[in-house]
Amino acid sequence: MEILVCIKQVPGTTQVEVDEKTGVLKRDGIASKMNPYDLYALETALQMKGTYGGNISVLSMGLHRQNQLYAKHL
Secondary structure, rough: EEEEEEEEEOOOOOEEEEEEOOOOEEEEOEEEEEOHHHHHHHHHHHHHHHHHHHHHEEEEOOOOOOHHHHHOOO
């Protein structure tokens, strides 16, 4: 079984600003975390792998620095 989990990094706070010109979140100086719902999806994928076997692939979009954030969950 091939299992694909999509994950994304989100701000660790609700106090974020949006750039008026680009509509992009201003992330400088703001801690990031893994989206909690994506963490549940990853946990479910690990349970499925334990039950049925197979491989888990993780797909993410966003900033390169998030690799360090995800490494602790994998």
